[in-house]
Amino acid sequence: MRDEHAAEHAGKDWLWLAVLPLILFGYLLWEISRTPLPWQFQLEWVPSLELGIDLYVDGLSAQFLLLITGIGTMVLVYASGYMAHDRQAGRFYKLLLLFMVAMIGAVSADHMLVLFLCWELTSLVSFFLVGFKYTDEQARASARTALFITMGGGLALLGGLILLSQIAGTWSLQGVIAAGAGLHDDPRLPAALTLLFIGCFTKSAQFPFHFWLPNAMTAPTPASAYLHSATMVKLGVYLLARLDPAFNELLFWEITLIAVGTITATWAAVLALRERDLKRILARSTVSALGTLVLLIGLPGESSSLAVVAFLYAHALYKAPLFFVAGSIDHATGTRSIDHLRGLRRQMPFTAAAAMIASLSMAGLPLSFGYVAKSVASVAKAESELMALAGYGLLLVNAIAVAVAAVAAIRVFWGPANQAFDQVREVSWRMVLPPLLIAIIALEFEFIPTFADPVLVDAARAISTSNSFTPSFAEPQAGTMITVAEITLLIGVLLFVFWERLHRFLERFSILERFSCAGFFDRLLKGLPRLAAWHTRLLQHGRLDSYMRVTLLAMLGIASGAWLVIEPGWPGMPGDLGGWRDQAWSLGAAAVLIMAGALAAPFMHNRMALLMSIGLVGYGSAVLFLFAGAPDVAFTQFMVETVLVVVAVTVLTRYGVPIRYTEPRVRNALIAVAAGAGTFILLLQMFSLPADLGMPLWFAEKSLPEAYGQNVVNVILVDFRALDTFGEIVVVAFSAIAAWPLLRRKRKHGSNG
């Protein structure tokens, strides 16, 4: 029945769903042209937490919203072709729509907690999408890694946001930005920013958390294009860009961003050369682009904000089509390995066209939007002095981007045809239209700048430091620009030509895998259960005696720790011990008994003997009581000791407990000695307290005149506390009655068996 249900779903066409984001997209465009940014909106939610749904949409948010809804529409159209025969398509769409909502919330939230909530929701959806093919072991492992990295980073972000709100005194992001430079001197700021960095770097796959993104390529391609390239992974970049005006002046901020961005961009670009899987190559280059974005945010200059938004747009508009193309190829040929893919332009002409146009942009060649972005970025870099070293790194990054673009567009589609792919057909229009459309729109932006400019400029203004900043796409100095572009292109082409050789060369460094961050994470993940198992073996094995040992040790540790902290000095011997000399012999005898029992106990190998020696300790204390003037207590003690030994021996013999026993004697003896010493010191300390004689004096005074008794103890038991005594007798009687049937049953049981 379940299967029929699924089959029914498989037939369903979900294309109409794409209308939802499309309407939103249109509405946004219309609204942007009508109402000047920023827009604000507030709604109370949990007032006691100061938590409200506060939204604030400025240029940057609007840019993201357009990307989310626009590319979202295309992703849904594409998915309706890609997932057409998948029985679980319904689940896929639900997740995508949920993701869209979370994403819209994240980029328009002004309340930092709302931002965080949406942020974590995107991580969660990403987890489900990466693990979408849950029968695949690899997909599950990747999903787990992605979840840990992004969700854990999200929690760090939460810590950072809480701290930031404490420092700024507000939960509003705009409030934090407005407070800006005033926060720089707060000693808590470095901690807050560090946590914030961890959050943003994990989300945007920055070094050393970059490894989750390539692994996340197990997700269905529409999801990869949407989450892991165009939108979700840019959330970290978004938050950094958003906060940049507040902290731009901080050296810590600047250096961290530039350093991490450069390392990520370069390292990921180099790793891209090691991949054979088209989708993974694209993922590596996405990481590289994200690194470039982080680096651009870190740049202090004014024009860097324009570079950030331009590159962000450009990347989204060329990478999404390229992912679509990779997905279409996979769909049509069943492989993504560039070893077999070649000459596909004959079978898939439209896809090839989309790939060509998008690659132009990625390579940053003239006539593409990528070219605009690259030129703005080079202006920004030229303004900064920090760029000297990073510049060479970026040259390499751009060159590799050119090579990757060439692989995606030329290597796969041109060259001699592969016989194996003769039967391959072009994919349906649903999978051709989205990449082609997005790629063409990106071209539009270069040819009709008036169309894109307002949004970009608004976005750039939102994240620039000064209010008077008016960004424009001024032509860079032609000389330097062209030289750099030529060099980049040249190296890129060289890389493309020698791709195979480079690949083989890099392949040899398998060490990269073993000592990579992914390897470290893997070991950590395996190590934790091992640590837990080790602890269980060592401590939590279910043996009561060991639990007691730990408890005693902990107690001793805490007490002696407190002792060391307080340093009260050694307590002196009490001066007045109340005439013990008169009873020196009897007290001495008691002490000898106790000590003999205590000292003998650790050396016993026989449970019976052990019981006897412990009994000796009890008898010794009874003797002590006897001579200290408390004969009743002494007799009780004698009784209890005797009964205890008798009962224990009976039980031991009855249940056949072996008489010989082995215990870690030395260890136990040491713990016992330590505990004894501690108690002794405690007792000595007790003497320093003033004795409260109120009660004894009161009883001594009142017992004869009010209760007519000479023996104070007896009077207390039967007169002053008569009810208590009565209660005790009742309890004893009841226990005896309750024990009787039990004992009888036992006896019967014994005779039967």
Place this chain on the structure above:
Amino acid sequence: MNHILNMQVATPEIFIFSMACLILMIDLYTHDRLPLLSYWLTQATLVAGIYLGLGGMGTEPVTTFNGMFIHDGMSVVVKLAIMLFTLIGLVYSRQYILDRGMYRGEYYVLVLIAVLGMMVMTSASHFLSLYLGLELLSLSLYTLVAINRDSDTAVEAAMKYFVLGAVASGMLLYGMSLMYGVTGSLDIKTISAAIQGMQSDDVMLMLGLIFIVVGLGFKLGVVPFHMWIPDIYQGAPTSVVLFIATAPKLAAFAMVIRLLVDGFQSIAVNWSDMLVILAVLSMALGNIVAIAQANFKRMLAYSAISHMGYFLLGIISANPNGYSASLFYMIIYAFTGLAAFGLILLMSRSGFEAENISDYRGLNREHPWYAFMIALVMFSMAGLPPTVGFYAKLSVIQALVDVNMISLAVIAVLLAVIGAFYYLRIVKTMYFDAPEAERTITTGLDARVLVSLNAVMLLAVMPWIGTIMDLCMSAIQSMG
């Protein structure tokens, strides 16, 4: 005022005690004819108790029984939560108890007496009444753990619980007697006044405090005094674990407040330092060791240990904000625990304990609704948004940040990340693994509806979360 025997404020306690005695007798004569009578009587008692307790809402603090008993906002809220959670827990466990032949009138009488003990603890303003309540609770629990006398594991668990619990009580008594030595009184208000000017270099005061903190640590089950928790959780019948894991945690909160805050607020610096160590150890050990567990109940035991660590964070901040955050945390934790064990009970049936994580493989295929419920509970336990568990963690961590204990807050957050690991493993098991055996749910409709409601309420979109927070805040503020 102090010496008037104002019995009115203790009406719920007196009522529950009377009913416990009555049910014991009634069960003796009707057990064969009307087996479920004691169950329904117990539930009616709790409902009436809640009604009586609600009557005490919003009144001024009153001390009665010669200063032994205090009635204030905190005690009202905690008692109401105790009774409510016990009531819900009994609904969840009825079928389980019937299936396993553990249904006896004593079961319910013991639960009621334990509830009484918790309520006495909650309202104790004197070391003696506090200890009395604690022992009333503990002895009932020891017996409840062993209620299934034929189960070796249950008896072993009860034995361990008893021995270690006795040690803990001993420590607590030792601490109390040292405090008596220092201050000459057992009355918490008097003690608080007496230690007002004392410094932390007073050795006896400090040692007394240490023993009391150790005793509290035992009862809360924080590292290194946690050894009993995993063995009890695994060994005891699930219905009893459900009880141990919920209402007594609230009573433990009350005990912490009565002792540390009412009694020793003036030396808060000292006890909060000690609690920091206990909290960090608990969060670390609980979260890490839980990963290795194959038994669901045992995993929840370690999760309980780590949750107690988080609970302590609010107390550590040593101000009313922090206390109310801790109260909120405890209520949310108990509520989540209720759903967790309720769902385990739901999955169990006659002859089958759904206590291994592997028992939940592929649950989503057969019972998607309950799989979703368990997932919700796990998310809330892990403190992931948008569940209430997230707000609970957030409020205690915020309390820490408020008093500038940033590094502790960071540690807490990082350990929460590790904690997410094992909660999500359950989710993974339910959704991604292949099912092994057929599962049928035999539990009654009332429990199924209630447990679903319980789990759905863990989603924090509803405004009730704010109400609870306000309630906790006003409860703490009304302590005076």
